[in-house]
Amino acid sequence: MTDDEKSKAGSQRRDFLGMAIVGTAAALGATAAVPGLAFLRPSSRRIPGSASAGRVQDFPVGTSRTILLDDKPVLVIRLPDGEFKAFSAVCTHLGCIVQYSQERSRIECPCHRGVFALDGHNVSGPPAKPLEPVKVEIESGTLIVRYA
Amino acid sequence: MNSRRPSQWVTERLSWWRLGSVESQQRMPARNPNAYLGVVALFLFGLQVASGVLLLMHYQSNSEHAYESVARIAGEYPYGDLVRGVHFFSGQLLVATLLLQLVVSVFRGAFTAPRELVWVSGVILASIAVAFAFTGSVLPWTNGAYVQARVGSQMVGYVPIIGPTLLRLLRCGDEVTSMTLQQVYGFHIAVLPAVFTFAVALHFYLTGAANRATVKSLEGARTIPVYPDGVVRMAAVAVGVLVIVISLATFVQRPLGNPADPAAASPALARPAWFFLPVHALLRSAPPTLLGVESARFIGGALTGLYVLAVALPFIDKRGSRVTSGIISGLLVIAALLAIHALN
Numbered sequence: 409m410t411d412d413e414k415s416k417a418g419s420q421r422r423d424f425l426g427m428a429i430v431g432t433a434a435a436l437g438a439t440a441a442v443p444g445l446a447f448l449r450p451s452s453r454r455i456p457g458s459a460s461a462g463r464v465q466d467f468p469v470g471t472s473r474t475i476l477l478d479d480k481p482v483l484v485i486r487l488p489d490g491e492f493k494a495f496s497a498v499c500t501h502l503g504c505i506v507q508y509s510q511e512r513s514r515i516e517c518p519c520h521r522g523v524f525a526l527d528g529h530n531v532s533g534p535p536a537k538p539l540e541p542v543k544v545e546i547e548s549g550t551l552i553v554r555y556a
Numbered sequence: 557m558n559s560r561r562p563s564q565w566v567t568e569r570l571s572w573w574r575l576g577s578v579e580s581q582q583r584m585p586a587r588n589p590n591a592y593l594g595v596v597a598l599f600l601f602g603l604q605v606a607s608g609v610l611l612l613m614h615y616q617s618n619s620e621h622a623y624e625s626v627a628r629i630a631g632e633y634p635y636g637d638l639v640r641g642v643h644f645f646s647g648q649l650l651v652a653t654l655l656l657q658l659v660v661s662v663f664r665g666a667f668t669a670p671r672e673l674v675w676v677s678g679v680i681l682a683s684i685a686v687a688f689a690f691t692g693s694v695l696p697w698t699n700g701a702y703v704q705a706r707v708g709s710q711m712v713g714y715v716p717i718i719g720p721t722l723l724r725l726l727r728c729g730d731e732v733t734s735m736t737l738q739q740v741y742g743f744h745i746a747v748l749p750a751v752f753t754f755a756v757a758l759h760f761y762l763t764g765a766a767n768r769a770t771v772k773s774l775e776g777a778r779t780i781p782v783y784p785d786g787v788v789r790m791a792a793v794a795v796g797v798l799v800i801v802i803s804l805a806t807f808v809q810r811p812l813g814n815p816a817d818p819a820a821a822s823p824a825l826a827r828p829a830w831f832f833l834p835v836h837a838l839l840r841s842a843p844p845t846l847l848g849v850e851s852a853r854f855i856g857g858a859l860t861g862l863y864v865l866a867v868a869l870p871f872i873d874k875r876g877s878r879v880t881s882g883i884i885s886g887l888l889v890i891a892a893l894l895a896i897h898a899l900n
Binding site (some may be wrong): 478 | 703711729735824825836852
């Protein structure tokens with residue numbers, strides 16, 4: 409072998425080993441990334457449950473309360489005529505918690521001034537979708553809310 | 557060996573003598589504002605780490621105790637309010653400094669060859685600083701923090717394509733829960749500091765490499781030796797920054813607010829941090845739909861597009877033209893007007 413050939417073989421060896429190092433590192437990285445990313449993935453357990461909003465007799469007419477149903481806030485309203493209504497309290501615009509306004513008889517989101525009617529429909533402000541309705545049932549004097 | 561003084565033993569190993577020696581005498585431009593702003597940012601990050609480690613000792617990331625632990629830091633522990641104030645204001649100033657550096661770079665055309673990657677790493681640093689400020693604002697788990705966590709993560713969800721995945725990652729599920737606080741805490745004290753430190757190292761390396769590539773262009777400009785003139789100036793800047801941060805932390809009142817309550821209506825006048833105010837104004841004033849898309853989703857997509865353009869700026873405008881400076885000036889004026897609008 410001439411010197412030229414030797415140096416050529418040497419550079420081929422260097423290239424090969426360089427590629428081997430990078431390839432091994434990439435393979436190890438990918439191997440570690442799969443369980444790592446899978447671990448970060450939140451568990452999506454969703455047991456459609458129900459929650460109590462208290463006893464009917466303790467719920468004054470024309471008021472509202474917010475309870476948690478499967479970690480999600482739900483707005484339960486007792487309208488002035490005594491009827492119960494429930495909606496997801498999560499504003500359909502950007503997820504703030506909405507509130508019932510008795511004097512203006514509507515549902516309002518304070519963050520970006522969204523307004524919903526008492527049937528859940530978006531009336532004014534930025535929200536583009538109605539509030540998600542939630543079922544209210546009265547079981548032996550207790551209000552039970554669950555997703556429709 | 558034994559006859560030598562201990563200071564000499566240290567000096568030999570650390571090569572401190574090189575710092576002032578003639579052969580390693582490096583020069584730096586005397587009037588490059590970004591060199592000084594870089595020192596300000598680095599010093600602020602140092603303050604962040606120091607005050608952050610102290611806060612870490614007393615903060616509890618459990619949603620049941622987070623608010624209470626922050627209230628105790630602010631009220632009970634000696635100098636707790638000062639540490640909290642230094643951490644808050646050095647963070648806000650860090651965001652401001654990094655954004656200012658980017659603006660200065662645009663006006664000086666400093667993002668052009670060979671500094672394209674210096675710009676890109678600078679944009680990344682500013683983004684991480686914003687992520688720091690956002691995640692940090694959630695940790696006290698006040699009602700305001702809870703709202704910001706809801707709205708902020710929802711906006712992240714409107715980033716095209718990867719948004720929904722990011723939203724679930726940030727919230728650790730579909731809903732903002734106690735797990736969200738834990739997740740945000742992990743990002744704030746582990747992921748972001750690691751990424752930021754790496755990005756700072758990369759930024760300095762790229763700056764140095766670009767300076768070496770353009771060493772001739774320094775000849776015309778006024779220069780000073782890095783040591784001692786540059787070091788002395790930078791030390792003076794750092795002392796000035798420290799005075800400002802401690803004054804803000806001491807004299808500006810920052811009431812903590814009420815603890816988070818998922819079953820309470822979002823507080824009226826819930827406003828995000830100052831750098832999000834222009835976006836807040838847009839979100840609040842937009843009609844329900846824009847071009848047939850929900851307005852919040854539209855704004856999220858548009859902001860993502862703007863961000864991609866900002867990262868890619870050196871590859872779009874290769875010569876640092878006046879048009880770019882003009883567009884940035886216009887955007888800054890619009891952002892300022894929107895921020896003022898958001899405060900009303």
